[in-house]
Amino acid sequence: MGAMIEIQNLQKRFGDITAVDGVSFDVDRGEVLGFLGPNGAGKSTTMKMLTGFLPPSGGTARVGGHDITSDALAAKRLIGYLPEGAPLYPDMTPEGFLAFIAEIRGYRGAEVRARVDDVVQKVQLQKVMRQPIETLSKGFKRRVGLAQAILHDPQVLVLDEPTDGLDPNQKHEVRGLIRSMQKDKVIILSTHILEEVEALCSRVIIIAGGKLVVDCTPAQLAAKSKWHNAVRVEIPKTESARVGASLADMFGSAAVEQLATEDDDVSLLVSTKERRSILSEISQRAQSEKWKLDGLHVEHGKLDEVFRELTRPTVAN
Amino acid sequence: MRSTLVLLKRELTGYFATPVAYVFICIFLLLCGILTFYLGSFYENGQATLGPAFFEFHPILYIVLIPAISMRLWAEERKQGTIELLMTLPVTLPQLVISKFAAAWIFAGIALALTFPLWLTVNYLGDPDNGVIVASYIASWLMAGGYLALGACISAITKNQVIAFVLAVIVSLCFLIPGLPQVAGFLESTLHSETLVEVVRSFSFMTHFGAISRGVIDLRDLIFFASLIGVFLFMNAIVIELKKAD
Numbered sequence: 001m002g003a004m005i006e007i008q009n010l011q012k013r014f015g016d017i018t019a020v021d022g023v024s025f026d027v028d029r030g031e032v033l034g035f036l037g038p039n040g041a042g043k044s045t046t047m048k049m050l051t052g053f054l055p056p057s058g059g060t061a062r063v064g065g066h067d068i069t070s071d072a073l074a075a076k077r078l079i080g081y082l083p084e085g086a087p088l089y090p091d092m093t094p095e096g097f098l099a100f101i102a103e104i105r106g107y108r109g110a111e112v113r114a115r116v117d118d119v120v121q122k123v124q125l126q127k128v129m130r131q132p133i134e135t136l137s138k139g140f141k142r143r144v145g146l147a148q149a150i151l152h153d154p155q156v157l158v159l160d161e162p163t164d165g166l167d168p169n170q171k172h173e174v175r176g177l178i179r180s181m182q183k184d185k186v187i188i189l190s191t192h193i194l195e196e197v198e199a200l201c202s203r204v205i206i207i208a209g210g211k212l213v214v215d216c217t218p219a220q221l222a223a224k225s226k227w228h229n230a231v232r233v234e235i236p237k238t239e240s241a242r243v244g245a246s247l248a249d250m251f252g253s254a255a256v257e258q259l260a261t262e263d264d265d266v267s268l269l270v271s272t273k274e275r276r277s278i279l280s281e282i283s284q285r286a287q288s289e290k291w292k293l294d295g296l297h298v299e300h301g302k303l304d305e306v307f308r309e310l311t312r313p314t315v316a317n
Numbered sequence: 318m319r320s321t322l323v324l325l326k327r328e329l330t331g332y333f334a335t336p337v338a339y340v341f342i343c344i345f346l347l348l349c350g351i352l353t354f355y356l357g358s359f360y361e362n363g364q365a366t367l368g369p370a371f372f373e374f375h376p377i378l379y380i381v382l383i384p385a386i387s388m389r390l391w392a393e394e395r396k397q398g399t400i401e402l403l404m405t406l407p408v409t410l411p412q413l414v415i416s417k418f419a420a421a422w423i424f425a426g427i428a429l430a431l432t433f434p435l436w437l438t439v440n441y442l443g444d445p446d447n448g449v450i451v452a453s454y455i456a457s458w459l460m461a462g463g464y465l466a467l468g469a470c471i472s473a474i475t476k477n478q479v480i481a482f483v484l485a486v487i488v489s490l491c492f493l494i495p496g497l498p499q500v501a502g503f504l505e506s507t508l509h510s511e512t513l514v515e516v517v518r519s520f521s522f523m524t525h526f527g528a529i530s531r532g533v534i535d536l537r538d539l540i541f542f543a544s545l546i547g548v549f550l551f552m553n554a555i556v557i558e559l560k561k562a563d
Contacts, residue, residue, distance in 0.1 A: 014562070051405045054562055076407040083405070087398035091334045103323040104406050132334075148402070 003028045004064055004156060004186045005050070011058035012045050012210075019045040021210035022059065027186050027203075029155075032178070034201035034218070035190035038311050042210040043190045044084050047160050050188070051081045063156055077105075080154035084161055086145030090134035094125055094144045097133065098151060105152040119147045123177065139170040146177065157181065159189040163196065175200055194303035198222075208311040218303070223275070225306045227299045230271035231282050232259070234295035240266040243291050250285060251278070265294055321412045321419075328420030338424065345382055345428045352378065353435065365443025371435060372453045372530045376493055376522055379464045384485035386425060387468025388478045390417050391557065396476040400561055414554045418462075418469050418546075425461040429454065449532035456529030459542040460522050464489055466549035473556040476563075496523025 003026035012020040020042040027033050037043045048054040050061050052068045052075060061068045066075040089097060098119065102112040120126055123143040128136055133144060142162070149157060162178065163171040171193075178187060178200055191197065197204055198218050206214040206221075214221060222228060235243050240258070247256045247270050259267040272278060279298050286293055332338040349371065353359045357370030394400040403413060439445050468485040475481050494500055495517045504514045518524050525538040 048401070048562070053401050053405050073407045073409070076405060079405070081402075081405045083398060083401040085398060087402055089331070089399055090397070091331060096330070096334075100323065100327045101406075103326075104320060104408060106407075 002026070002062075002065065005188070006062040007046075007050065007059070008061075009059035010046065010049060010056050010061055012042070012049060012054060013057045018210055020049070020056075020207075023207065023210075023212045024059075025205060025212065025215055027188065029184055029186055030182065031203055032182050032187045032189070032201045034197040034204045035188060035207070036192075036194070036197065036204060036307060037190075037207035039192075041207045041311070043207055044160055046207065047081075047158055047188070047190060048083075051079055051158050052076050053083075077152075078154060079156045079158060080149035080152065081157075082145050082149040082159045082162055085164075086142050088133045088141060088144055088148075090132065092133055093130050094120075094133060094136075094140075094147070095129040097144065098147055101148045101151050107152075115151055119151045122150065123147045124173075139166055139173075142166060142170070142174065146174065150181065154185070156186045157188070159187070161190055161192070163191065163193065171196075194307060198303060206307065206310055213310050221306055222300055222303055224309075225300075225302055226275070227269070227271060227302060227305070228275045229277050230269055230275075230299040231279050232295070232297040232299055233268045233270065233282065233286075234265055234293065234297075235268070236292055236294065237264050237266050239292050240268070242289075244268060246285060246289060246291075247282070250281065269299070271299075320408045321416045324408065324412060324416035325420050325423075328417055329423060332420070332424050341382070341385065342428045342431060345378075346431060348378055348382070349374075349432050349435070365439055365445040367435060367439055367445065367450050368453060368530060371432075372457055375457045376460065376526055379461055380486060380489050380493060383425065383461055383464035384468045384471075384482045384489065386421050387465050387472055387485055388481040389472065390421060390469045391473040391553075392476055392478045392481045395473075395561070395563075396478075400557075404561065410554050410557065414469075414550050414557070418466060418550055418553075421465050421469065422458075422462050425465060426458055429458055429461065446532065449530075452532045452534055453530040455534075456526050456538075459529070459539070460526045463492070463522060463542050463545045463549075466546040466553070467492070470549045470553040470556060473553050473560065492520065492522050494521070496521025496527070 005027040007026070008024050010020055010023045011018070023042070023046055035043050035047070045054065049056045050063070050068065052072050055069055063075040064078045066078070068075045092100070095116070098116045099112055102115045107115050120129065123146055125140065125143055125147060128140050133141060136144070142165075146159075146162065149159065159178070163174050166174065175196065178189065181187065189200070201218055204214065204216060204218050204221050205212060214224075233243065233247070244256060244258070247268060251270055251272055255270055255272055257269045257271075259269055270278065270282065277298075279296070283296060285291075286296070352374040353371045357374065359370040362370060391400070394403065404410070436450060439450075440447070464485075467488055468481070471485045471488060472478075472481040474484070495504065501518075504517060508514050508517070519541075525541045528535055528538050
């Protein structure tokens with residue numbers, strides 16, 4: 001059996017605009033795939049095709065072996081989907097709405113009640129079950145949206161910007177929820193928040209200009225940063241000239257960069273072109289030359305910087 | 318079938334979740350009453366019948382009231398983005414189109430059925446031909462279905478409910494006017510052809526409604542309303558397929 005989700009050469013054109021241009025990837029059970037890209041890069045469009053809302057202009061998307069266009073119902077049964085902005089019926093109560101979702105997902109009688117109760121436990125909606133959805137706070141609305149997506153315990157969960165517009169506490173809750181579900185499922189989520197990718201995802205895909213530009217793990221992505229394995233040396237101002245010269249001697253003057261100074265301390269950032277690990281070399285030199293060190297830190301690549309690096313050229317086109 | 322029923326139930330309860338349904342029904346009944354007793358001169362006629370005083374006004378009443386039901390069917394769904402939710406559930410497009418229409422039609426039927434006190438009144442006052450009244454109710458409901466299917470299709474075109482309302486009123490008028498007695502002379506003098514006039518007139522709700530409401534249930538009139546509903550629902554599905562992503 002193939003992967004749970006197989007996307008091959010997926011394309012979407014709106015008139016003259018090509019929103020998604022030949023995207024291919026597979027996702028297996030247990031993977032949490034982070035979908036990154038600037039606004040308008042084609043993330044949402046890809047998700048809309050994967051969930052069967054938009055028909056692709058070319059290529060195929062298969063969910064659990066079912067083609068999303070020719071075998072749409074079978075594919076849709078496997079998917080739980082939270083569309084961007086979590087649209088809901090404002091006049092309905094969460095109780096009525098979730099019961100409707102349970103019924104349309106094929107549950108009957110007592111099962112409906114059981115399913116709704118179960119999912120309400122999971123997302124903590126008990127308090128607002130009988131209020132019209134339009135009167136709920138943003139956080140509760142998002143939870144209702146999540147509840148409808150996970151109600152039938154789907155094998156594939158597609159979440160379009162699940163934490164967008166939430167406060168830090170709510171974001172934390174939603175992430176916890178996603179983390180608790182990742183076992184045995186395929187989770188695909190799109191986001192603008194790179195720390196979310198680091199915290200949640202086992203894999204990252206970056207889309208820019210409708211094309212897939214990166215498909216790797218968050219760690220590999222961070223390793224693409226030019227600051228990956230760079231070492232930050234914190235020293236008193238009085239030492240900066242001597243240490244700076246010594247570092248330039250070791251790695252070349254281009255490798256040393258003076259960061260913003262605060263009070264009496266100076267931070268020097270040392271990186272190599274090949275991004276190799278240089279901490280031990282520096283600490284040996286520091287010992288032998290008796291530097292007055294205030295701190296020595298290894299930097300890990302910053303995802304947002306890699307993100308900008310990877311997506312900017314295509315956006316500029 | 319089950320999915321269609323679940324969708325239909327949600328749609329129908331949706332009408333009664335807000336005051337919209339009650340306001341609509343009140344206004345419908347109020348207008349029916351006013352038209353029957355003032356414009357229709359129900360008492361002055363001295364006839365034990367509902368035809369001239371009551372049913373005769375339905376084609377015009379529906380012009381304004383039915384688009385008020387149909388305008389939100391798809392426009393609201395698209396505006397709020399819930400169409401994306403709906404169409405990624407394991408349901409088919411025909412199920413969605415039919416359930417929405419059917420719920421609206423049942424709702425219109427409820428409003429129409431609530432005019433029953435008039436029927437009781439006319440039976441109390443005299444001895445009407447109840448067969449004709451039943452036929453008239455059926456004709457009125459069928460005609461409401463025609464207006465609704467047309468309005469549902471138009472509602473799918475736009476995200477703006479006001480536009481959906483105005484367009485539905487205008488298109489409904491086009492299906493009404495050719496059958497009005499007032500324009501008969503105009504049609505004859507401009508078209509100069511008996512057959513052409515007949516063709517144009519046969520597209521009017523008036524023509525077919527009039528026949529059934531006189532108590533003559535002709536298969537042709539039933540087919541007219543059924544095919545009208547069918548064609549507009551089919552177009553509705555096509556419009557949704559084309560416009561859902563906008």
